[in-house]
């Protein structure tokens with residue numbers, strides 16, 4: 002940042018970023034905000050007021066620092082800024098920006114604290130703000146945990162308001178008209194006589210002003226963009242084949258690479274014979290990377306064919322070779338020694354179990370792969386001076402560090418060009434493919450290398466969702482559920498993921514128990530414990546992470562208890578739910594689905610409620626017994642994200658989240674044999690296809706105090722709602738996913 | 748080897764076993780067709796050969812007979828095919844990676860069946876995976892494209 006100091010004007014603009022951040026974050030622990038990265042390369046006549054808005058004489062550029070893996074956050078981030086700036090929709094460019102500490106993700110950090118999202122106590126909020134300071138120092142500019150909207154909601158609108166007011170001040174100085182008499186419309190300041198001055202015209206003057214801070218944000222009632230359906234900025238490109246993803250990019254002089262890696266994830270390469278591969282058409286050379294080999298060729302297909310032809314000797318996995326031993330490790334983990342944390346101990350659960358009728362159950366949640374449709378890929382060019390990286394990634398700042406760690410450059414000399422992602426579901430939080438691409442490019446300095454995984458390699462190397470087992474007892478008495486005692490055992494996904502980033506995380510892992518410990522029910526007697534199983538396969542965050550496991554175990558157990566008590570599944574859940582926002586979600590789904598009404602023959606319904614990332618979600622699933630097997634006909638979903646910013650995109654994401662949850666629950670698992678994943682492509686792990694897809698009816702409530710993201714929360718609620726529906730239809734309890742091991746679906 | 752893609756003739760010099768998909772993407776720079784699975788499981792690579800929807804990952808370039816149309820040849824951002832129009836109006840895409848293939852499959856379905864039922868759609872479209880789960884919107888968009896095409 003040294004070069005900034007020579008330009009007073011620029012240094013001054015950096016100061017304005019400080020103002021923007023200060024308003025948005027207000028913590029005194031870490032006073033100095035990260036520098037505004039836009040200020041570094043400003044040309045004469047360009048203005049930046051904060052890290053999110055850049056204006057020059059030609060164009061207005063808005064920065065959307067959260068990567069877009071399909072959730073449409075590029076559009077929503079732009080809309081938050083544009084709403085306050087009165088920009089015509091689409092009359093601006095949007096960039097993912099450069100990796101910078103200025104874009105640290107406050108919401109992602111806030112979710113790392115061990116307080117329930119519904120907990121607004123002083124202690125909980127203090128911990129969240131402390132985490133925020135940590136995130137700020139390490140510069141987590143991340144996309145994950147459905148955090149893009151919570152992170153952006155206030156800070157991007159403030160950025161827009163600051164830009165608007167500063168531009169008005171510039172117009173006032175030029176025209177002599179007081180600021181109070183100026184308006185803004187369609188990207189221009191409007192004078193009382195109707196003359197309008199485009200923002201682009203004011204950029205040079207505005208850049209000399211001290212940015213105007215502290216303007217009140219507009220009332221929701223005056224919004225013109227937010228809250229109404231918007232045409233996503235990427236929708237035309239994505240409907241005409243013209244959207245470029247990382248895998249589509251071409252850099253001059255580029256060669257293609259593909260890898261063949263030890264299927265025992267993380268284990269070494271012992272030796273290899275590349276003779277056959279080198280004799281194949283298009284293959285140029287074979288180089289070693291950590292854990293395997295890479296084949297360089299003139300075309301992706303040649304590289305993939307070449308990689309399959311290398312004969313490798315592999316080291317052995319440091320996790321159990323056979324699947325049965327993974328389950329056995331979980332079975333053995335329900336011990337005092339493996340206790341990670343007792344998260345809840347409300348009332349007296351032992352007394353409740355003594356006094357009531359007791360039911361007992363065990364639930365199994367398998368490893369599941371991410372497998373977004375765009376396989377992992379990256380282009381890397383290493384020169385002595387710098388490294389350039391083109392790929393879609395959710396953690397740009399860490400990406401720079403990881404790549405610099407491989408090539409030996411300074412982190413700041415790693416230039417990252419973030420790309421649209423063909424899905425992620427957590428897959429693009431990982432770095433191994435980037436390390437490999439950097440290792441290859443580092444051995445070929447000057448030549449850009451595009452690494453593309455084959456689908457088979459992507460499956461083989463996928464750090465899956467963590468496997469888990471739930472064991473619980475519930476007591477019922479007098480027609481009511483009186484207590485639940487639930488333990489969940491799993492490996493720590495957080496520890497696994499962080500270890501690959503060279504970090505260790507002290508303390509218990511709330512993702513072992515997510516979806517269970519943080520449920521907002523007011524059960525009079527509730528004990529919830531997490532157990533940590535060591536030594537299992539490496540895992541990573543998978544859409545909604547731990548809530549998929551804890552939510553399934555808790556809600557299914559609750560449903561079993563409700564049936565044992567002879568109560569109505571919806572009414573008893575409502576009775577047990579004192580948390581107002583969550584109760585309304587249950588009531589809404591009951592109303593939407595006309596719960597309790599007559600159903601056609603051969604049909605039945607189940608309900609579930611799971612909270613994740615602060616979003617309470619209730620779903621009702623209706624199934625039908627047909628000659629061809631069980632068909633899932635309808636799903637009703639109610640959830641509360643505080644504020645629905647784009648109703649159409651919201652509905653799309655909720656439907657997608659439900660389909661993701663259902664598809665994997667019925668069809669998918671990753672199992673190990675000989676230390677390698679047995680499923681190698683979509684035929685063995687396909688998720689849901691159209692013929693199995695139900696009609697999905699969505700309602701977004703707005704009673705919650707905070708704005709939350711919706712990318713993940715609909716997913717964990719779908720499997721228990723389906724399992725509960727199948728029980729209602731057949732009397733069979735499904736306690737293990739995937740369900741197609743036990744029953745036939747159409 | 749010669750091939751015609753979107754009405755333009757090309758000549759390539761590659762292994763005849765190379766799938767059409769990779770000829771399009773890496774040799775001709777036509778990247779609308781996507782690589783998803785390579786084994787006819789996802790449909791992301793779908794193109795038309797003489798008007799028929801085909802998985803381009805399964806056609807060796809040496810065996811190619813007929814003219815190829817990719818999504819780029821179906822319509823453009825300024826001159827959109829009715830199916831693309833319906834996709835935009837229905838805001839179908841999430842990540843969008845599968846959608847070139849979905850649109851090519853849907854366009855070919857409507858060629859042969861101008862008013863498909865939900866069952867027809869399920870049958871024609873179930874080979875096209877969407878990991879983001881946009882199926883409900885795809886269904887709706889096909890119905891609306893069918894209506895558009897019938898109006899002319």
Ligand code: FES
Nearest residue numbers: 784785787790804
């Ligand atoms: S890439 Fe051709 S069907 Fe998947």
Ligand code: FES
Nearest residue numbers: 843845877878879
């Ligand atoms: S929109 Fe992402 S795979 Fe279909």
